[in-house]
Amino acid sequence: MAAAADRTIPDLIAPGLDVLFVGINPGLWSAATGCHFARPGNRFWPALHRGGFTPRQLHPGEQGELLGWGLGITNMVARASARADELTAEELLAGADILAGKVERYRPRWVAVVGVTAYRIGFARPKATFGPQPELLGGARLWVLPNPSGLNAHFTPETLGAAFGELRAATTAG
Template identity: 45%
Template sequence: MARDLLEPGLSLVFCGYNPSLSSGATGYHYAHRSNRFWKVLSEAGITDREYSPEQDVELLERGIGFTNLVSRPTRRADELQREEIRAGAAELRQRLSEYRPRAVAYTGIGVYRLFVSTRKVEWGLQPGSAVPGVTDVVVPSPSGLNRMSLPELVDHYRPLRRFLE
């Protein structure tokens, strides 16, 4: 199972719905071969090179962490049950309050909708904060299931660099 990679003082934490089956099997974040996450980070200038899922822990040294709304791996996020989403949101709020990253990038508009229980969400910097003192940013899912082009994804992720400066 992909474990949280969190510690105090991180600049940026990526939060997905839940681990894919590949991430659940390997223990690494964004591990499915069709996931464009690592390529997007590199092309957006968030990382200095393209890392692999097996190197996810190395990003802690760069101020980047990882977590999920729900810890149970599934093939698709719509397989998650309402009760586990509610419980996951409460646990996520607690983790973010404890670790206090500078910003959280929610990788999917639906992740943020479920976390803050709202329908009105747009891409980018959010006007409010789910956890006081933590900036919320919503970026598209890098999953291969998302039909957005690589250049479009990179454009959405590029503004996240500011949190690492």
């Protein structure tokens, strides 16, 4: 896995998505496999399904199917690391600027950042909480979800699924 350090993986993005999910940065497992949220124990894929975004739980290798459902994935910071806390504030701030450019280019309806700490730092919103955010990003509505990493023990698979479900309800309400 050390060989995957500092690697990047391609965005899963297309114009006009309903939701663009934004990870903090790829983990080493994801960088090694080329798939987003690939580490066994990462709960993104179960939460996506429990939240009602996919008709079944996908395996990371099936990530390309998301585009057909109007969903995409990118990261705040492109370089891989073992842990998100290895990133600097400067990287997160620069990543937020890069993300803003992607959102302006691809025009998703919603942008969902998975990780409140990364959102707070990258967007200079130190008091941000989970859920909808008051500002827009390049015309897209913003939502902050819990980090689905297995290292985030504050959220269970059930509570992660419920958080994703709240976003899903908001995206279908208008």
